[in-house]
Amino acid sequence: MPELHHVLDAIGNTPLVELRSIVPKGSARIVAKLESANPTGSMKDRLARTIIQRAAAKGLLPPGGTVVEYTAGTTGISLAFVASALGYKTHFAFSDAFSEEKRWTMRAYGAEISDVVSDNKKITKELILAMIARAGEISKRPGHWWADQLNNEDGAAGYSGLGDELWAQTGGRIDALVHTVSTAHSLHGMSRALKRHKAGLYVAAVEPEESAVLSGRPPGSHKIEGIGLGFLPPLWKPDEVDEILTVSTAAAKAMARQLARDEAIFAGTSTGANIVAALRVAARLGSGATVATLIVDSGLRYLSTDVFRPT
Numbered sequence: 001m002p003e004l005h006h007v008l009d010a011i012g013n014t015p016l017v018e019l020r021s022i023v024p025k026g027s028a029r030i031v032a033k034l035e036s037a038n039p040t041g042s043m044k045d046r047l048a049r050t051i052i053q054r055a056a057a058k059g060l061l062p063p064g065g066t067v068v069e070y071t072a073g074t075t076g077i078s079l080a081f082v083a084s085a086l087g088y089k090t091h092f093a094f095s096d097a098f099s100e101e102k103r104w105t106m107r108a109y110g111a112e113i114s115d116v117v118s119d120n121k122k123i124t125k126e127l128i129l130a131m132i133a134r135a136g137e138i139s140k141r142p143g144h145w146w147a148d149q150l151n152n153e154d155g156a157a158g159y160s161g162l163g164d165e166l167w168a169q170t171g172g173r174i175d176a177l178v179h180t181v182s183t184a185h186s187l188h189g190m191s192r193a194l195k196r197h198k199a200g201l202y203v204a205a206v207e208p209e210e211s212a213v214l215s216g217r218p219p220g221s222h223k224i225e226g227i228g229l230g231f232l233p234p235l236w237k238p239d240e241v242d243e244i245l246t247v248s249t250a251a252a253k254a255m256a257r258q259l260a261r262d263e264a265i266f267a268g269t270s271t272g273a274n275i276v277a278a279l280r281v282a283a284r285l286g287s288g289a290t291v292a293t294l295i296v297d298s299g300l301r302y303l304s305t306d307v308f309r310p311t
Helices: 044-057 074-086 100-108 125-138 156-169 185-197 249-263 269-285
Strands: 016-018 029-034 066-070 089-095 112-116 144-146 176-180 202-208 243-247 290-295
Touching: 016 156, 029 156, 029 269, 044 074, 044 156, 066 074, 066 125, 074 089, 074 100, 089 100, 089 125, 100 112, 112 125, 125 144, 156 185, 176 185, 176 269, 185 202, 202 269, 243 269, 249 269, 269 290
Parallel strands: 029 290, 066 089, 066 144, 089 112, 176 202, 176 290, 202 243
Antiparallel strands: 016 029
16 A cells, blocks of 8 residues: 555645736746645644644643634634644634634634634734633643743744745745744744745735734734734744835735636735735845745635625
8 A cells, every 4th residue: 555644744845836917027026835735724734733742742731631722713723633633622712803714614623612702803902812811711721731822932943844845946046035924933934944045035024004013003903814913922033024014904805806816826814915015025126036925824714704705
């Protein structure tokens, strides 16, 4: 028989695609890792596998124990997937501010969910802090381990392989990395790996225009799921970033729709924000350069929202 693999071996080594239709003539080429090709359909599978395996190895997560986290859904889905594959349980603090697809997918993997009600489905600093507090309360139960992604130093390591894959798939031809920020793990993990190959890599962070706290502005509400906490992530390293770009919710949603129509890439709003920002950097760098970014997850997670609904 051919060699059989564990389901977790399917994480990573995702395709790299080049945007062909929406990049103006004279701009740098834009390439994007199709992270929706991971088992659950998002980049967060990489993070989940790393932090759960490391927690188990350190004795923090007991056999058959419960993984706890606050989540906008994407990390929760990935944690539930990895936990299911390794024989653990999951319990998440979630909210009605995020898509119903995420709720039911987490439950399909066996997760228990505790809801924190939002202010009219707005993503705000107050909501995120309330979700974190709920996760902290749940984690005090016996046999429970809090993944605590905001403060988990193992988080960035989950994305080192992503940076190495980008380098290999571009043949070492990459000039800039553009990516959205939530915990900052994915941006820092990728950029650190890439800078081991190219110290002069240009790194641009992306955040919601309505809550541009990385840029030094006050927090606000937005609807770009999975990013824009409303406060500085504890492990955010501004000295590792060359530029911070802001993208509005409306622009991110419009780009998600355009990507599906013009590039046949079906993705969510954080991906839309990535592409809007990548186009700006590509215009500045000009032809001959290469800008890399991520297709963070699949648009299938947002069908219950207004992103792909006719207006």
